[in-house]
Amino acid sequence: MEKVEGAFLTISELSGELGLPQHILRYWETRFPQLRPLQRSGNRRYYRPADVALVRRINHLLNVEGFTVRGAQKALADGSGTADQRLSASPPPVAAPVGAERSGDLLERLQAIRAALASAIGD
Known part of the structure; x- marks a missing residue:
């Protein structure tokens, strides 16, 4: 329980x-x-x-x-x-690229997240 x-x-x-x-x-x-x-x-x-x-x-x-x-x-x-x-x-999450939400383009969203993380750690 x-x-x-x-x-x-x-x-x-x-x-x-x-x-x-x-x-x-x-x-x-x-x-x-x-x-x-x-x-x-x-x-x-x-x-x-x-x-x-x-x-x-x-x-x-x-x-x-x-x-x-x-x-x-x-x-x-x-x-x-x-x-x-x-x-x-930490800063607020990065918004997905314009149109990524509508098209469901997962790859673009993941690349945007990757870029945001790389810039956050100074890469």
Whole structure:
């Protein structure tokens, strides 16, 4: 049974979703002061939507971008070096060439996207 968007997640649900062991999430709680899930009786953890977003961000920094724990702490503290910020700071998508939408010319659209990406990375 799938939970509703915005519902609290238990540590087992979140670890299963991310493919991480539960002890890693508990370790991150000790290293990232921003990560404070609700704890109920018996120390059961419930991750709010904001906690889930933060865990995904930490996971991305550590396991995708290759940050160290200290580097991820610094990136979260000063808000730099995260993919979320780079994506939000990127320019709006390039419009397809005139007539490409009507003719359905996929090749022209892909070439326009390729050119836009090449100019974005300075090629």
